[in-house]
Amino acid sequence: MKNSKSYRPNVAAVVLSSSYPNKCEFLVAHRTDIKGAWQFPQGGIDAGETPLYALYRELKEEIGTDSIEVIAEYPEWIKYDFPSGVSKKFYPFDGQKQKYFLVRLKNDTLIDIQTHIPEFNEYKFVAYEELFEQVTHFKRPVYRQVIDYFKREGYL
Structure with missing residues (x-):
């Protein structure tokens, strides 16, 4: 049977x-449209x-800056399905097919959400130990899949 899902x-x-x-802190931001939903841009x-x-455009649109250095790119596309209730918001898609980039903010870069x-209505930087919470x-x-890959490759 053919997979009829769209991503x-x-x-x-x-x-x-x-x-x-010198210090490894990850930016996470709270979505304006889903209460309690923190994520990467x-x-x-x-x-x-x-x-x-698209990475540079989306960063400018979401966190007000594209002043970054690209450190690495995850080598594959990753698919995930939206949980029930979320997918209707993104109709006609069942989920997303994503390309991940590891980036560093350039010195003195200001974030403006x-x-x-x-x-986003809030953002913060968190340590690895806090990220998945x-x-x-x-x-x-x-x-976890993406972060573990960047760790194995020596970037984190």
Whole structure:
């Protein structure tokens, strides 16, 4: 039987503070539209965009800056399904197909989540030990897969 699920092409940024590599802190942000949902910045890839171009555009749209250094890229696309109740918001998609990038904020970069259309109402930097307690439950397996890969490769 053919898989009839549809996945939205998407990029996600594992954003490290400008203190990296001396201090490893991850940016997580609270969504304005889903109470209690903390996540990495992410967003759809528009027609004709490369994942890298979409990464810079989405960071500018979501955290008010694209002043980053790309450290690494996860080598594969990762799919996940939205939990029931969330998928209707993103109709007609059943989930997302994501390309992850590990990035570092450049020195003295300011984050401004009060963008043209704010997607986040709060953000913070957390240590690895706090990360998986902070992020929304359905993203934890994917985040763990990506973070573990970057750790194995020596980036974290």
